[in-house]
Amino acid sequence: MNPNESRKLARVAGLCSLVLLLFGIVPVVFGLPISLERAPLLALFIVVNLAGGILLLGASVVWNLEGLRSLVTARSSRMASNAAVYSAAVVGILVLVNVLAIRHSHKWDLTESKQFTLAPQTEKVLDGLTKDVTLRAFWRKAEQEQVKDLLTNYQRASKMVKVEFIDPVEDPAAAKQFEISQERTLHVQSGNDQVRITEPTEEKVTNAIIKVSGGEAKAVYFLKGHGEPELEDMASPRGYGYFKKALEDEHYKVGDLLLMTKGEVPADASLVVAAPTRPLLDAELQALERYLDRGGRLLAFLEPTWDQNEHNLVVTGLEELLKKRGISVNDNLVLDLELQLFAGAKIGVAPGAESYGTHPITENMKEVTFYGDFVREVRPNPDTPGATVTTLVRTSSNSWAEPDVAGVFDRHQASREKDDLSGPISIATAYERKTPAEAKKDEADAEKKDGEAAQDDESKSKDVTTRIVAFGDEDWVDNGQITRFAPNQDLALNTVGWLVDRGDLISIRPKKSKVAQLALTPAQTQAIFVASVFLIPELLLLAGLAVWQSRKWAA
Amino acid sequence: MRNVLAIVEKELRTYFVSPVAYVVMTCFLLLAGWFFFNLLTQLQQYIQMAQSFQRFDMLEQLSISNAVVAPLVGNLAIILMFIVPIVTMRALAEEKKLRTDELLLTSPLTMGEIIAGKFLGSWLFMVLGIVGTLLYPYILFHYSNPDPGPIIGGYLAIFLITTTFVATGLFASSLTESQAVAAVVATVINLGLFIIGWPAQTVSGILGKVLENVSLQSHFESLAKGVIETKDLVYFVTVVAVFVFLAKRSLESTRYR
Numbered sequence: 001m002n003p004n005e006s007r008k009l010a011r012v013a014g015l016c017s018l019v020l021l022l023f024g025i026v027p028v029v030f031g032l033p034i035s036l037e038r039a040p041l042l043a044l045f046i047v048v049n050l051a052g053g054i055l056l057l058g059a060s061v062v063w064n065l066e067g068l069r070s071l072v073t074a075r076s077s078r079m080a081s082n083a084a085v086y087s088a089a090v091v092g093i094l095v096l097v098n099v100l101a102i103r104h105s106h107k108w109d110l111t112e113s114k115q116f117t118l119a120p121q122t123e124k125v126l127d128g129l130t131k132d133v134t135l136r137a138f139w140r141k142a143e144q145e146q147v148k149d150l151l152t153n154y155q156r157a158s159k160m161v162k163v164e165f166i167d168p169v170e171d172p173a174a175a176k177q178f179e180i181s182q183e184r185t186l187h188v189q190s191g192n193d194q195v196r197i198t199e200p201t202e203e204k205v206t207n208a209i210i211k212v213s214g215g216e217a218k219a220v221y222f223l224k225g226h227g228e229p230e231l232e233d234m235a236s237p238r239g240y241g242y243f244k245k246a247l248e249d250e251h252y253k254v255g256d257l258l259l260m261t262k263g264e265v266p267a268d269a270s271l272v273v274a275a276p277t278r279p280l281l282d283a284e285l286q287a288l289e290r291y292l293d294r295g296g297r298l299l300a301f302l303e304p305t306w307d308q309n310e311h312n313l314v315v316t317g318l319e320e321l322l323k324k325r326g327i328s329v330n331d332n333l334v335l336d337l338e339l340q341l342f343a344g345a346k347i348g349v350a351p352g353a354e355s356y357g358t359h360p361i362t363e364n365m366k367e368v369t370f371y372g373d374f375v376r377e378v379r380p381n382p383d384t385p386g387a388t389v390t391t392l393v394r395t396s397s398n399s400w401a402e403p404d405v406a407g408v409f410d411r412h413q414a415s416r417e418k419d420d421l422s423g424p425i426s427i428a429t430a431y432e433r434k435t436p437a438e439a440k441k442d443e444a445d446a447e448k449k450d451g452e453a454a455q456d457d458e459s460k461s462k463d464v465t466t467r468i469v470a471f472g473d474e475d476w477v478d479n480g481q482i483t484r485f486a487p488n489q490d491l492a493l494n495t496v497g498w499l500v501d502r503g504d505l506i507s508i509r510p511k512k513s514k515v516a517q518l519a520l521t522p523a524q525t526q527a528i529f530v531a532s533v534f535l536i537p538e539l540l541l542l543a544g545l546a547v548w549q550s551r552k553w554a555a
Numbered sequence: 556m557r558n559v560l561a562i563v564e565k566e567l568r569t570y571f572v573s574p575v576a577y578v579v580m581t582c583f584l585l586l587a588g589w590f591f592f593n594l595l596t597q598l599q600q601y602i603q604m605a606q607s608f609q610r611f612d613m614l615e616q617l618s619i620s621n622a623v624v625a626p627l628v629g630n631l632a633i634i635l636m637f638i639v640p641i642v643t644m645r646a647l648a649e650e651k652k653l654r655t656d657e658l659l660l661t662s663p664l665t666m667g668e669i670i671a672g673k674f675l676g677s678w679l680f681m682v683l684g685i686v687g688t689l690l691y692p693y694i695l696f697h698y699s700n701p702d703p704g705p706i707i708g709g710y711l712a713i714f715l716i717t718t719t720f721v722a723t724g725l726f727a728s729s730l731t732e733s734q735a736v737a738a739v740v741a742t743v744i745n746l747g748l749f750i751i752g753w754p755a756q757t758v759s760g761i762l763g764k765v766l767e768n769v770s771l772q773s774h775f776e777s778l779a780k781g782v783i784e785t786k787d788l789v790y791f792v793t794v795v796a797v798f799v800f801l802a803k804r805s806l807e808s809t810r811y812r
Binding site: 083087090091094095097098101102104105106107108109110111112113116516517518519520524525528529531532533534535536537540541543544547548551 | 571572574577580581584585588589591592595596598599602617618619620622687688690691694698699700701702703704705707708768777780781782783784785786789790793796797800801804807808
């Protein structure tokens with residue numbers, strides 16, 4: 001082969017080798033899987049390209065050794081390579097500048113509602129963090145955009161906040177490890193404390209952070225031994241397993257309370273939940289009274305349970321306890337007139353409620369909650385001295401309170417009489433009583449005289465607040481209903497939240513962009529069309545013609 | 556400085572007598588106006604629909620910022636991607652074609668002044684065209700209640716995008732004497748900058764992050780929402796600097812050939 005031919009071949013080989021190497025390297029750079037088992041064709045493609053590229057490169061070098069040597073030593077090459085190095089250095093510096101800028105980026109939120117910055121309450125919470133908080137977002141890759149903005153804001157605002165995005169479909173082991181039952185769940189953890197939230201808003205996320213970094217979980221005790229639904233039962237529709245899980249996801253500690261053997265409500269109880277279908281013992285009722293008097297919190301579900309033998313509703317004893325405090329639990333059933341598609345009008349025993357009282361628990365409730373089977377009226381006595389008693393939930397105006405309970409349970413009949421109490425009927429009531437510190441102190445002193453243990457120092461100087469919420473139904477938070485009706489869960493958690501009185505939780509008004517006010521008449525629409533689409537371009541063209549013409553005249 | 560201004564003046568004069576420039580600018584404003592009008596009337600329809608169906612949750616999501624400003628900026632970015640190369644294609648390529656580049660390079664003007672002048676000339680021309688779109692915010696404020704933040708951010712985004720495309724156009728123009736090739740190369744570079752971030756969604760790890768931070772789209776989207784971040788500003792300045800620098804190098808290299 002003469003030198004000319006070999007030089008041409010070398011050139012062709014060199015260029016081809018570059019192409020092969022490029023197509024061999026790009027897939028690797030883009031992180032495509034090169035495993036022989038999963039993608040054998042791709043692996044083959046890459047290997048062939050790389051190998052072929054190297055071979056051809058080698059061949060082109062061999063065929064043009066002379067040419068290469070003179071190229072490398074030539075002055076113009078040195079200058080060219082100097083220039084290349086200089087260019088690379090400049091680009092490199094600019095890239096570095098960018099990397100720095102990304103890490104230390106400063107943000108100005110120009111929107112009116114400041115919706116892309118964190119609220120000052122959140123900043124305060126983040127400033128006060130003493131332990132690391134990890135936010136794990138279980139979203140599918142394609143949907144991660146939805147929460148990326150919000151969560152990155154948290155990460156940027158505090159060094160102690162770490163954010164991880166995990167695709168639960170790609171990494172089911174992680175989802176299992178953190179007990180994620182549905183996608184679009186945010187797992188918030190600090191130390192051993194965890195909270196899971198769905199539909200994260202800034203308010204929910206910040207509150208979750210408050211909960212996990214606030215240390216000890218609040219204890220919620222469920223009364224046991226009177227036919228209550230089982231806390232561990234997640235299988236049957238009547239169990240309370242999902243209610244328990246919802247509470248634990250909100251960082252509450254949930255446990256049973258066998259008051260008849262325990263004797264007293266535990267000192268660490270932040271809330272007692274009672275859903276009895278059989279009578280309580282006197283000793284238990286007294287223990288509850290004592291608990292309430294020292295600032296206890298009670299959530300009572302008064303299920304109207306039919307006693308076959310006595311031929312009336314079971315009297316649990318809670319009714320009297322509640323009546324003393326202005327909550328009237330009545331012996332009736334709230335029935336609703338339902339219109340079923342083909343069966344016509346039917347009397348329903350599972351009413352829905354869309355009307356809520358004025359109370360912190362329900363102030364944001366907009367959706368319908370569902371109750372039943374069998375609900376009874378629970379109404380407040382507004383003239384209760386020293387306490388605030390308010391209705392929380394009301395059924396619709398199609399409902400009524402049926403006093404003939406026997407008729408419903410024995411004969412499966414009911415009819416709406418003229419005298420029956422007509423809807424909306426109150427089926428849930430909230431009670432709050434603040435005992436001022438002085439009164440408590442006197443009581444404590446009196447107790448000391450009797451030789452009983454004095455109250456702890458805190459209650460001597462603090463107001464004692466007792467809160468009770470009573471619902472006329474226990475099924476609305478059972479497995480079947482709490483999983484089917486999200487508003488039921490919302491209301492339940494709001495209720496527990498108010499009862500437990502987490503004073504440290506915050507409320508952040510959701511920030512929205514301004515709602516557009518746009519009401520154009522057809523005339524205005526046409527005007528806008530002409531102006532924005534045609535006017536300016538037309539003026540521009542005319543100006544252009546003028547210039548063109550003036551040049552012609554000048555020539 | 557005076558030298559630079561002299562070049563700028565010459566460039567602008569060339570543009571204003573060139574039919575191509577007028578046609579291109581007219582097309583740009585026609586398209587921009589069309590997009591604006593459609594987005595506005597579509598928003599009006601959505602509002603009326605939401606009101607008649609009492610869908611208050613939907614109403615809350617409909618704002619001028621979401622429904623008009625952000626999409627308009629996105630659409631304009633795409634139009635500019637194709638239009639700016641046509642405007643800048645003649646900046647350096649024409650000189651080479653007419654062989655006036657020798658004159659330019661041997662003149663007392665420094666390379667930097669030449670590049671600066673050419674860049675500013677094209678840039679000013681584009682800015683004048685964009686000024687023609689100021690009618691839209693006027694209409695918005697006149698007939699509705701827009702949030703000024705995203706509008707400011709949106710215009711900043713448009714200016715930065717235009718500046719970027721002028722830089723890529725200048726670079727492309729410096730590579731060849733054919734204006735058509737310059738336009739095509741510039742368009743390809745612009746497209747590349749735009750779409751390089753697309754695989755970032757599926758590619759995980761550090762490469763994904765790199766891609767996203769190199770992509771044009773991710774940087775102007777937050778601007779169009781009304782959030783100004785220094786990292787976005789630095790990005791644009793950097794990209795412009797890189798391409799202007801490359802254009803200068805390319806021009807200098809012709810000196811050695």
